[in-house]
Amino acid sequence: MDLRWHVRESDRDVGYVMFDFVDDKKAREASLELIRITDGVGREAVRLRLRAEEVSLYARERFLERFAAKLRDDYGAPPPPPKKAPPPSHPTDGPRAPDGGVGYSPRP
Secondary structure, three states: OOOOOOEEEEEOOOOEEEEEEEEOOEEEEEEEEEEEEEOOOOOEEEEEEEEOOOOOHHHHHHHHHHHHHHHHHHHOOOOOOOOOOOOOOOOOOOOEOOOOOEOOOOOO
């Protein structure tokens, strides 16, 4: 996403860029971090962290939405969550009946 904003500093290996965020025709200092994470269902993902204190909340949210859309366009939608293992056919704890079933409790 090339908005032709001035980049002050960047580190590609770390995933960090400092730049001038232009909002209402005024440039304000900002930074963006791309952080590798594992999401709640076990997929690799990227979290975006934008620091732009003098920029309106609306402009920051809109920027992050556009940036996330650009990442999806470039790299595709996230893969589906991994399939969960099927539940066991029978509980593995507790006493067993002589035939291997569950729920058996011999009486004295």
